[in-house]
Amino acid sequence: MNLIAQRKDAAKYHAILQSAIKVMAVSGYHGAQVARIAREAGVADGTVYLYFKNKEDILISVLRETIGQIVMLSTWLEGEHPEPLMALHKLIEGHFTTLGQDPNLALVLQVHVRQSDPVIREQVSDMMRPYHRMLDRILLLGQETGVFREPFDVRIARRMIFGTIDETVNAWIFTGAKYDLSAQTDVVYDMLLRGIGGDRK
């Protein structure tokens, strides 16, 4: 296997992946026929199986690449801006930036990240772990350094942050992805920090 062959492989691999994202976004995982993914990618049905073990492997790969990108970008941003408030801001921004680039990709992720299939769920869980750990790290550091308010349950906070980001992405997708998702970063960040309650004395 030489460099040229490898480059060709990589191109085809990504072509199939992109095609899968497109088809799955329209039809969902179960509705996405391998034949259609292949056609869309411009390869033969059998070729798909040279790059992926089976259909599930395609979905896993899509999720892995997407989640990996979010995690990587957010991690890098956090590294660049270790201060908790800034880190949280960057985490949200990283999430929105990654998914905001491709509504189809976002749709596939949002829909299938909550797989009922235990096998996939386990894998998704593994992929998300660094993200959740990062969130916990930020929250704990923020509490220790006092930029966050008096002790709260980190798990509840984590769920609020993740749930809010998630729902924001959903709203963006299901209203047609017409605006710039990453532009939502500031208002979401602000809302998470301050909540909806009246000013405290």
Next chain:
Amino acid sequence: MNLIAQRKDAAKYHAILQSAIKVMAVSGYHGAQVARIAREAGVADGTVYLYFKNKEDILISVLRETIGQIVMLSTWLEGEHPEPLMALHKLIEGHFTTLGQDPNLALVLQVHVRQSDPVIREQVSDMMRPYHRMLDRILLLGQETGVFREPFDVRIARRMIFGTIDETVNAWIFTGAKYDLSAQTDVVYDMLLRGIGGDRK
């Protein structure tokens, strides 16, 4: 078809619905074979089709009944406690109480509410509308009466509230539904009101 017949029907109707919830919770919508739903409900395969148009109709019915229950309970609680803070508290409580009763039901709702099948998505969207309208009503009233802080974007707040509730239910399900979900009401409510940020001067 008279009332007695309908009441007799109702028993079997709910038996099939319950069975469907159980089977779908384990295997997902696509993995749930009608034959298994029928067997679990103690009826013949064909009987399912006396009560439901087709498999999709079973799912829609589950969602309709569940979402309907959440909406009804929350609406009733809001009516009993019109004051925005209390209403929000009750809305969360209603949501958690309904889904907290049956982890299987919650799983089906949480997983399949995101089904990308446009037909189902559209229907779910319609069912959720009263809920979202209620949330908006509460938020607007709270802003007007000053119990919520200076003007914020109601849509962002709504997404935060809905996303946080959603994610809290998810966490409950995916950690095995071992604790009382409705007991989370207070901490979630508190977190939504105050956010995670430090006290403002």
Next chain:
Amino acid sequence: MNLIAQRKDAAKYHAILQSAIKVMAVSGYHGAQVARIAREAGVADGTVYLYFKNKEDILISVLRETIGQIVMLSTWLEGEHPEPLMALHKLIEGHFTTLGQDPNLALVLQVHVRQSDPVIREQVSDMMRPYHRMLDRILLLGQETGVFREPFDVRIARRMIFGTIDETVNAWIFTGAKYDLSAQTDVVYDMLLRGIGGDRK
């Protein structure tokens, strides 16, 4: 079983039979659901099975009654007019008159008399036998008495007569049964007698 009960039975029996003719005319034998026949007849599904052994028995009964009527009428007319030319004329007239009364009935007979199911085919064959024998009788007598031309193969002639009658009924049905079928008797009779060829020297 008293007279009233018997009269009621007979009424229901014929109601079901009529309903079956209607439904089968529209949907064909296989497309005719027993439930629809029952509904159309104003009885419960199960009631059909009090009067008929099974679905096939309904079809057989329809065919038997119809063919029986044709055979009986034609036989009676032949008895009244034993002269071969007149007898043939009456046979055609009897056929057209019976089927001309009910296009649905005619449709069921024309379409299903050729059932590929060997069991039904056999039964229809038995029912038609008196008809074919009558035709042969008329043809032979006509040859003996010299009203028909010099000896021809009676089987060929029988097929021509029967095929022509059959096709005439078909044409009537499939063009919408808009005209009086029995009015075709004369032209068909004439055509069968004279053929299409030019006058012989």
Next chain:
Amino acid sequence: MNLIAQRKDAAKYHAILQSAIKVMAVSGYHGAQVARIAREAGVADGTVYLYFKNKEDILISVLRETIGQIVMLSTWLEGEHPEPLMALHKLIEGHFTTLGQDPNLALVLQVHVRQSDPVIREQVSDMMRPYHRMLDRILLLGQETGVFREPFDVRIARRMIFGTIDETVNAWIFTGAKYDLSAQTDVVYDMLLRGIGGDRK
């Protein structure tokens, strides 16, 4: 899909078609299971659907090919022998020759050409149109040139000819297809020309 692929397809296409004719001849359209057609053709069930849209499409294709063959052969023979008497003779011969080659094929055609399913009926009607037009053409020309007798109703004549041919084929099939069908051409032709009536003065 190139010519070679198409030619390769053609072999399997015809194998399935032949198998369908065989199975349908025995069991009728509704009784012919796709699985049995596939097994008889030596292919997998799914393969059938690579060549035909669905089961109905198989029947339509059988009818189309058969009727097409009759029409083509008869048309060609008519072209070779334009004189009306000869053309009629050739038309009958073409019909008998085509169906006389395969009793199963003949059975399927005779039984299913009368399908009550309006979709199929419509299609068959379309396929038969050239045949009926040819018959009309022959009859009109024969009347004009005086080889047929003084003006008669062409439609009645057409029905007699078609009905007689039809019934002759039926008789051949249902008596076991034991003799050479095309050998019937002369007697049928003669009977149609002369009718059964005694010599006219």
Next chain:
DNA sequence: AATGAATGAGGTTTCATTCAT
């Protein structure tokens, strides 16, 4: 490596028939 024709297991749905009421 790439192809795509072929496979065949498996699931939804229909509907003739039964039987407890």
Next chain:
DNA sequence: GATGAATGAAACCTCATTCAT
């Protein structure tokens, strides 16, 4: 006798996957 809810066998068709070329 009449009902009609329930039954469950049976069949069409789909589509992920394979493998000879």
